[in-house]
Amino acid sequence: xxxxxxxxxxxxxxxxxxxxxxxxxxxxxxxxxxxxxxxxxxxxxxxxxxxxxxxxxxxxxxxxxxxxxxxxxxxxxxxxxxxxxxxxxxxxxxxxxxxxxxxxxxxxxxxxxxxxxxxxxxxxxxxxxxxxxxxxxxxxxxxxxxxxxxxxxxxxxxxxxxxxxxxxxxxxxxxxxxxxxxxxxxxxxxxxxxxxxxxxxxxxxxxxxxxxxxxxxxxxxxxxxxxxxxxxxxxxxxxxxxxxxxxxxxxxxxxxxxxxxxxxxxxxxxxxxxxxxxxxxxxxxxxxxxxxxxxxxxxxxxxxxxxxxxxxxxxxxxxxxxxxxxxxxxxxxxxxxxxxxxxxxxxxxxxxxxxxxxxxxxxxxxxxxxxxxxxxxxxxxxxxxxxxxxxxxxxxxxxxxxxxxxxxxxxxxxxxxxxxxxxxxxxxxxxxxxxxxxxxxxxxxxxxxxxxxxxxxxxxxxxxxxxxxxxxxxxxxxxxxxxxxxxxxxxxxxxxxxxxxxxxxxxxxxxxxxxxx
Numbered sequence: 001x002x003x004x005x006x007x008x009x010x011x012x013x014x015x016x017x018x019x020x021x022x023x024x025x026x027x028x029x030x031x032x033x034x035x036x037x038x039x040x041x042x043x044x045x046x047x048x049x050x051x052x053x054x055x056x057x058x059x060x061x062x063x064x065x066x067x068x069x070x071x072x073x074x075x076x077x078x079x080x081x082x083x084x085x086x087x088x089x090x091x092x093x094x095x096x097x098x099x100x101x102x103x104x105x106x107x108x109x110x111x112x113x114x115x116x117x118x119x120x121x122x123x124x125x126x127x128x129x130x131x132x133x134x135x136x137x138x139x140x141x142x143x144x145x146x147x148x149x150x151x152x153x154x155x156x157x158x159x160x161x162x163x164x165x166x167x168x169x170x171x172x173x174x175x176x177x178x179x180x181x182x183x184x185x186x187x188x189x190x191x192x193x194x195x196x197x198x199x200x201x202x203x204x205x206x207x208x209x210x211x212x213x214x215x216x217x218x219x220x221x222x223x224x225x226x227x228x229x230x231x232x233x234x235x236x237x238x239x240x241x242x243x244x245x246x247x248x249x250x251x252x253x254x255x256x257x258x259x260x261x262x263x264x265x266x267x268x269x270x271x272x273x274x275x276x277x278x279x280x281x282x283x284x285x286x287x288x289x290x291x292x293x294x295x296x297x298x299x300x301x302x303x304x305x306x307x308x309x310x311x312x313x314x315x316x317x318x319x320x321x322x323x324x325x326x327x328x329x330x331x332x333x334x335x336x337x338x339x340x341x342x343x344x345x346x347x348x349x350x351x352x353x354x355x356x357x358x359x360x361x362x363x364x365x366x367x368x369x370x371x372x373x374x375x376x377x378x379x380x381x382x383x384x385x386x387x388x389x390x391x392x393x394x395x396x397x398x399x400x401x402x403x404x405x406x407x408x409x410x411x412x413x414x415x416x417x418x419x420x421x422x423x424x425x426x427x428x429x430x431x432x433x434x435x436x437x438x439x440x441x442x443x444x445x446x447x448x449x450x451x452x453x454x455x456x457x458x459x460x461x462x463x464x465x466x467x468x469x470x471x472x473x474x475x476x477x478x479x480x481x482x483x484x485x486x487x488x489x490x491x492x493x494x495x496x497x498x499x500x501x502x503x504x505x506x507x508x509x510x511x512x513x514x515x516x517x
Contacts, residue, residue: 038455040291041258048270048283049254050176055277058174062182064248066189067240068126068167069445071133074193075160076102076345078137078233079153081201081374082226088210088218089226090146096476098150099345103476105154107469109161114462117166118316118455122173123250125166131241132159137234141227161469165461168449172457173253174273180450185389187442191381194434197233198375204229206371259455263288316459320452329451329508330460334467336500336507340407340444341468343496344437345475346489347414373427380431381438388442399447404504406440411497418490451509 079102087095109129117125133156140152172183208225210218244250251273257266267285274281321327391402413436417429452460479489 037291038259038453041263041288042255042453044283044287044291045254045258045266045270046177048281049174049273050178052176052270052274052277052279052281054176054179055273055279057273057276058176058179060248061171061174061250062186064244064250065167065171066186067130067244068163069186069189070193070196071130071160071237071240072163072193073190074197074233074237075133075137075156076106077194077197077378078229081197081205081371082229084370085205085209085223085226086146086149089220089223090149091218092146094480096479098146098153099476099479100473101150101154102157103345103469103472105157106161107466107473108154109158110165110462110465110469111161112158113162114165114458114465115316116458117162117169118256118458118462122166122170122253122256122458125162126170126250127241127245129159129162129166130237130244132156133163134159134234134237134241137230137237139234141230141234161465164445165458165465168445169457169461170250170253172449173255174251180446181389181393183446183449184392184442185386187385187388187438187445188382190441190445191378191385191438194378194381195375196236198371198378200232201229202371202375204232206368255455258288316456317463319456320460320463325508330463332503332507333448333451334464336407336503337444337448337464338467338471339496339500339503340440341471342475342478343411343493343500345472346478346496347433347493369423373423373430376427377430377434380435384435384438385442388439388446391439392443392446398510399443399450400504400507400510403440403443403447404501406436406443406501407504408498408501410436410440411494411499411501414490414494414497451507 079099083095083098086092086098092098113125113129136152136156136159140149140156143149143152168183171186172180175182204225206225208223208228210223251269252265254266254269257263257269264285267283267288270281270283320330388402388406391397391406392399394401410433413429413433417426417433420426420429448464449457449461478492
């Protein structure tokens with residue numbers, strides 16, 4: 001009888017380390033940018049997550065967080081795709097009002113979920129955002145008039161607006177510093193969502209939609225395509241919600257728990273993640289509590305009343321302006337998000353409308369051509385997102401270099417689109433624009449959460465997202481009073497992208513190769 005060797009793959013791998021305090025990760029933020037006790041404990045947790053490494057838990061989370069990235073781009077694209085059909089059916093003279101309703105909802109969602117996840121935790125917000133989106137997206141398919149579809153667009157956007165502030169915080173806090181580039185790669189879901197939306201829209205909206213060229217009134221029976229489209233997209237989001245809520249157990253962020261003074265719970269979560277990855281971690285409560293002697297963290301577990309009152313004050317906001325350099329960084333990234341928040345929807349939200357109206361002027365404005373071209377533009381976003389993941393890891397170029405280059409070129413290609421004399425020429429410039437804008441967003445979504453400390457990351461993401469959404473609310477207002485048939489909105493959008501690209505060069509922190517706090 002031969003000896004049978006145990007299958008070591010079935011046994012947890014023990015992480016052999018002398019000290020979790022060894023300097024193995026370099027923080028993004030400078031020493032003193034956050035309170036010293038929190039910073040020391042975050043460093044210990046960073047090392048613990050780093051030593052566990054990238055495993056089953058993080059890869060599953062990568063996919064589920066990708067659903068949030070997908071929703072963030074898919075639903076504004078959905079609004080832009082149904083805009084021509086909705087405007088024709090309801091005989092609406094100011095179609096951008098639908099985008100206005102959407103952007104108001106996005107703003108409300110960014111503020112509520114972004115600030116809220118620092119108060120009531122990441123788990124509830126992570127599941128609720130995509131659930132709210134799915135429910136109101138499905139209900140919107142039955143809208144009887146333009147006011148109703150506007151209300152439902154605002155409501156589904158409350159869910160959409162919270163996806164990125166919450167999901168980026170959740171993913172980054174479980175991610176080893178060596179794999180933070182995956183935040184950039186996540187934008188592949190952003191590009192795939194645009195591709196999915198346009199792929200589904202082409203048959204449904206391309207064949208069951210009133211044409212801008214028809215002379216007879218557009219009736220509901222002729223224009224049912226957009227309603228089928230809403231059911232399809234709402235159903236997809238509901239499937240994403242079920243996969244998140246039913247089939248995956250999300251642990252609360254260890255650094256969030258530590259920031260709330262719950263060191264024991266933070267340590268327990270690290271051990272659960274290690275176990276799911278087939279490893280064990282030597283992290284103990286003592287590894288965190290030893291740093292309590294270095295000062296006061298401000299999360300005294302005995303001060304229950306104080307913590308409850310803390311929920312309604314501005315401590316998380318003040319923390320992001322704690323030092324001059326951190327305040328400068330926070331302000332600048334908010335301005336960049338604000339500029340892009342106006343520039344992107346001012347043009348992107350009206351691409352199908354522009355393709356339709358200008359195509360009619362060029363003699364090829366059929367709904368088939370309009371949605372075919374939207375699909376071609378969407379395809380170019382996928383390699384753009386992948387390129388962003390490569391550029392951010394180039395030495396001496398990093399996040400800032402990639403972001404500055406991509407943002408500036410996005411504006412340049414928009415200016416180029418004004419020179420188009422044919423429908424195919426406009427299509428070519430739009431493809432180049434979409435390619436570079438996906439590079440830009442891939443880097444921007446990765447870089448932004450990395451430069452905020454974990455305990456205030458939800459708030460930091462909320463501030464940037466809110467700046468983005470506030471200026472986004474202005475975009476349809478500009479579109480209403482600036483004729484979309486002219487190049488004026490395009491020039492404004494292009495100039496804002498270029499200005500944002502210049503501001504990126506002034507950002508003080510480079511996060512490539514460093515671990516977030």
